[in-house]
Amino acid sequence: MNPNRIAPRSGVAFRLEEGEILTVVDPQGGQVSDLLAFNANDVREVISNGRTFDYEETISLGQGNRLWSNRSKPMLEIVEDTVGRHDFLLTPCSEATFRHFYADKPVHRGCFGNLAEALAPYGVEADMIPTAFNLFMNVPVDGATGRLAVEPPVSKPGDHISMRALSPLIIGLTACSAYDSCGGTFKPIDYAIDRPTAGVT
Amino acid sequence: MNPNRIAPRSGVAFRLEEGEILTVVDPQGGQVSDLLAFNANDVREVISNGRTFDYEETISLGQGNRLWSNRSKPMLEIVEDTVGRHDFLLTPCSEATFRHFYADKPVHRGCFGNLAEALAPYGVEADMIPTAFNLFMNVPVDGATGRLAVEPPVSKPGDHISMRALSPLIIGLTACSAYDSCGGTFKPIDYAIDRPTAGVT
Structure with missing residues (x-):
């Protein structure tokens, strides 16, 4: 794997072809990466937390789970996951969330602004x-009260998650910009795209 | 209150002005109603479960909570709630969910089709x-595993929830069409719109 690097507090978008495997690595540990997926042929079709929760019957997604679109189509399958703790409840940080949660700190356009650009x-x-699929983001939910919290990621240096594209996709991917999500510091995210050899699945 | 009735397995849409209070009643008990809200002046702004979870810091919403838009604006405030058990994780039932969950039963366009029309x-x-705000829908989440389940609503006949519009809105509202959500039967939903007397809040 010869990874690409996403600088701290930035984001990228790229095309992922059907069958290709996207591996997202947390190179230093404790960093979050927000992921979005759109149908490359019609961006009105987009990843949906609700449809994913419907069909996977869990809010805790890891190896073997699929990520579904608003049109009830599976877009990505998680084929490897060394962390097992991600979030699909919360939205990308934005100027508005910075104003709300970090009133004493400089406003940043956040993952939302980076993804939009x-x-x-x-x-x-x-x-x-x-709502993005927030890789490595650690958001425990109290089943009795429904209360949630944003805790530092449990990912260690080199931890990663690999997802296979089930159709042609446009992917948005960030190195997260929010203090709480990333344990108070900002670090890069690496990613690689691999095309399995024909005939090997 | 002189309520309007939504027939079983159908849906409506209407305008709700700023300050008006929408009360949704479960007249027979045990029925679900999917609610959507759009900015009446720009329907690209829409209710967002992720932004609501961000700002309310819980997935369990009831009296005192606000429902937020994808632009980080509060759209509705829950001013009264006799049930305290609603869902904001799952998407409206649709032809695809009927095929997936009820393969032995007739396909129905569901709340999704009713809302779209x-x-x-x-x-x-x-x-x-x-993802809709699913009034009276009972979706317990296991905090340890993330697993969710769709249980019959706990609402009794006459139970209701009242929400105040914080800006001019287009509301979509259904009497749900799915078997599991409603305890296996389909019942009507009632709703009323009240305008508080000027000067009284």
């Missing part, structure tokens, strides 16, 4: 950005 | 329908 060339408008 | 005159396309 990176995805704009693909025809994705800011309002079309849904 | 009711909202179309307001410029809302089907792909713009997000």
Whole structure:
């Protein structure tokens, strides 16, 4: 694997072809990466936490789970996951969340602004950005009260998650910009795209 | 209150002005109603479960909580709630969910189809329908495993929830069509819109 690096507090977008495997690595540990997926042929079809919760019957997603679209199609399958703790409840950090949660700190456009800029060339408008699948983000939920908390990720250096594209996709991916999500510091995220050899699955 | 009735397995859409209070009643008990809210002046702004979980810091919403938009604006405030058990994780039932969960039963367009038809005159396309706020829907989550289940509602006849519009909205509202959500039967939903007397809040 010859990974690409996403600088701290930035984001990228790229095309992922059907069958390709996207591996996202937390190189230093304790960092979050927000992931979005759109149908490459029609970006009105987009990853949906609700449809994923419907069909996977859990809010805790890991190896073997699939990520579904708003049109009830599976978009990505998690084929390897060394962490097992990700979040699909919360939205990308944004100027508004910085003002709300970090009133004493400089406002940053956050993962939301980074995703909006990176995805704009693909025809994705800011309002079309849904709740992201937040890799390595640690959001425990109290089953009795429903209360949630944002804790530091449990990912260690080199931990990763690999997902296979089940159709042609546009992916948005960030190195998260929020203090609480990342344990108070900002670190890079690495990713690689692998195409399995024909005939080998 | 002189309520309007939504027939079993159907849906409506209507305008709710700023300050008006929408009360949704479960007249027979044990029925679910999917609610959507859009900015009446720009339907690209829509209710967001992720933004609501961000700002309310819980997945269990009831009296005192607000429902937020994808633009980080509060749209509705829950001012009264006799049930305290609703769902904001799962998407409206649809032809696809009927095929998936009820393979032995007739396919129904579900709340998703009913909402899409009711909202179309307001410029809302089907792909713009997000995860709904599912009134009276009972979806316990196991905090340790993340597993969720769809249980019959705990609402009794006459139970209700009242929400105040914090800006001009287009509301979509259903009497749910899915077997599991409603304890196996289909019942109506009642709703009323009240405008508080000027000067009284």
